[in-house]
Structure formats: structure tokens, C-alpha cells
Ligand SMILES: Nc1ncnc2c1ncn2[C@@H]1O[C@H](COP(=O)(O)OP(=O)(O)OP(=O)(O)O)[C@@H](O)[C@H]1O
């Protein structure tokens with residue numbers, strides 16, 4: 001019998017200014033997987049060590065660069081991790097996955113978070129494991145150890161989240177078992193090891209309301225900035241003043257974005273940050289100037305502006321004047337020889353979904 005289903009996971013923007021590793025919004029730009037499992041097509045999947053033929057649509061981000069072997073690609077190796085934790089070694093013979101990915105890689109729009117969430121949903125469906133979204137979050141949070149993008153991609157909407165402290169016993173099991181998912185080097189022999197199951201309830205989250213009049217303008221520079229590099233420039237310790245600065249704004253922002261009408265005098269200052277953006281200016285040309293020079297008084301309709309995730313994308317929240325706001329930011333990047341594209345996005349309220357065909 002042929003099994004077919006599709007998986008859809010939204011892009012996301014993390015931090016929203018002061019909520020470093022805490023806040024995230026799902027965005028209406030979707031990573032999509034079309035999956036079919038047809039035992040009669042087994043010969044088509046023999047080339048892959050795990051029986052999976054993976055392709056990307058030509059206009060996908062990463063079409064020419066992402067690995068297509070199932071134990072090297074982030075989506076499928078995540079699925080293998082979930083399956084192997086549950087004693088399923090491989091995809092069933094004849095598994096074909098077609099990926100369409102419009103989320104630019106390494107730009108601060110949660111491409112890796114979406115890939116990990118899609119991979120966990122894929123492992124759950126292929127292995128018919130029947131996990132809840134909350135349990136699937138545990139698997140995701142073993143792989144991406146900050147919950148903001150992951151939670152928004154899985155749950156959708158405007159989320160606040162944290163990781164709970166793991167017990168000493170859980171810390172022992174905490175090593176990401178990718179070595180067992182990905183025998184060294186990638187594509188080597190399956191070691192047969194069963195990775196430990198993730199602890200339960202690793203993360204906690206809430207979904208806030210969001211005023212749907214608030215739209216998201218993403219201005220996307222044409223260069224990649226890896227999240228690891230962008231985290232690498234942050235300090236190990238902060239002053240009390242800087243921590244309090246962010247906490248005060250975070251508390252106000254989560255409510256301010258729900259109010260109607262949206263108040264720029266409340267939202268704009270509440271989106272200021274002293275924890276990550278000031279340090280990332282060395283990696284994003286013109287960042288400080290862009291964040292400080294566009295204001296609601298010079299651009300009516302603008303509510304707030306911040307670095308999206310680890311950057312380099314800029315996220316502007318606005319109710320109108322979208323094109324002018326985007327063009328101003330594009331012009332400022334252009335003076336630093338950085339080309340950009342831009343997208344006007346809504347919130348993706350639903351999060352990750354699976355549809356059986
Ligand atoms: N659809 C995908 N298929 C395969 N690999 C992907 C996919 N999406 C992301 N990746 C992998 O994740 C990497 C980007 O992850 P990274 O965390 O650096 O950036 P990001 O998730 O786009 O940004 P941020 O976390 O700041 O929002 C890519 O270079 C690629 O290796």
C-alpha cells in the first residue's frame with residue numbers, strides 16, 4: 001500500500017528585540033515536504049543507505065548546496081534520529097521526499113528550526129509513532145538548544161518559551177546523539193546503536209495573542225550568517241543594568257503587541273535590546289544605523305524594528321507604508337554594498353501541520 005502525506009512548517013523570527021532566546025513568531029513562508037512511501041518503488045531508493053530518495057524543487061533555497069543523502073541532510077537525519085530513538089533503523093524501502101524550501105538559509109528566518117521541526121514530524125509520521133506536538137518539541141530541543149525558533153515553527157503564532165533545567169541524570173543523556181544518527185563519516189555503516197530517548201518536557205511555552213493588524217516586513221540581505229557565528233560574538237556576562245533593560249521591555253512588549261490599536265510609542269521603545277544586537281553590529285554592516293534611524297515619526301505605520309533571529313535579516317513591524325519602510329532599509333544596506341530582497345509576511349498562526357493525502 002502506498003502512503004502519502006505532506007508536511008508544512010513556517011519560517012520564524014526569533015528575539016523580536018529584547019526577547020533573546022525567548023520570543024519567536026511563526027511567519028507565512030513555508031517549508032513543504034511531499035512524502036510518498038511505495039514499496040513497489042524500492043529500486044528507486046536503493047542508492048541511499050537509508051532507502052530515502054530526497055529531492056528539492058529548483059527554486060528552493062539551498063537547491064544547489066544542501067546534501068541529498070539522508071544521513072547528511074538536516075531534515076532527514078533529524079527524522080532518522082527520531083526513528084532510531086524508537087528502534088526503527090531506516091526509512092521504509094521506496095520512501096521519496098520532495099522538499100520545497102522558500103526560507104532563505106542562514107538569514108535569521110529560522111530555516112534550521114523549520115528543517116528540524118519538519119524532520120521530527122517526518123520521523124513521527126514515517127515511524128507511525130503517534131507523538132503529540134509537545135513530545136515532538138522535546139526531540140527538536142535536543143537538536144536546537146534554544147527554544148525560540150523551534151517553538152514558533154512547531155506551534156505557530158507569537159510564542160514565549162524557555163528550557164527547564166535538566167537533572168544531572170538527564171544531562172548525562174543530553175548529548176545530541178547525532179554521532180549515532182550519522183555514523184562517521186556521513187554515509188558510513190549504520191552502527192545499530194539506539195540513541196537515548198529525550199527527557200520529557202524539556203521546554204515550556206505560552207502563546208500570546210497578536211494584533212493581526214501588525215504585519216511583518218523582512219528585509220533579507222544576500223549573504224548568509226550562521227547562527228553559530230552570530231552567537232559566538234556575544235559576551236559571556238552582562239551588567240545588571242543591561243539585563244534589567246531587556247527584562248523591562250520584554251514584559252511590556254508581549255502585551256503591547258496584542259493591543260488594539262497598536263501603539264507605536266509603546267512598541268518602538270519596547271523593541272530595544274542590549275543583549276545581542278549591539279554585539280552583532282560587527283557582522284551586519286550598517287546594523288546600528290538602520291535600527292536607530294527609522295522611527296515611527298519619520299515612517300508613519302512603523303511600530304518597531306529589530307534584527308531577525310541571529311541576522312542578518314531586519315524585521316520591521318508595521319501597519320502601513322510597507323514598501324517605503326522596506327526601500328529605506330534596502331537603500332541603507334546598499335550604501336554598505338549589501339544587496340537585499342524583501343517580503344511582506346503575516347503571522348503563521350497554526351504552526352507545523354501534516355496532511356494525509
Ligand atoms: N530546508 C533545509 N534543508 C536542509 N538543510 C537546511 C534547511 N534549512 C536549513 N538548513 C541547514 O541549516 C543551516 C542554517 O542554519 P542557521 O541556524 O545557521 O540559520 P537560520 O536557521 O536560517 O537562522 P536563525 O536561526 O537565525 O533564524 C543551513 O546552512 C543548512 O545547513
Ligand SMILES: N[C@@H](CCO)C(=O)O
Nearest residue numbers: 014020021227309310
Ligand atoms: N535566539 C537565537 C535565534 C537564532 O536561532 C539567536 O539570536 O541566536
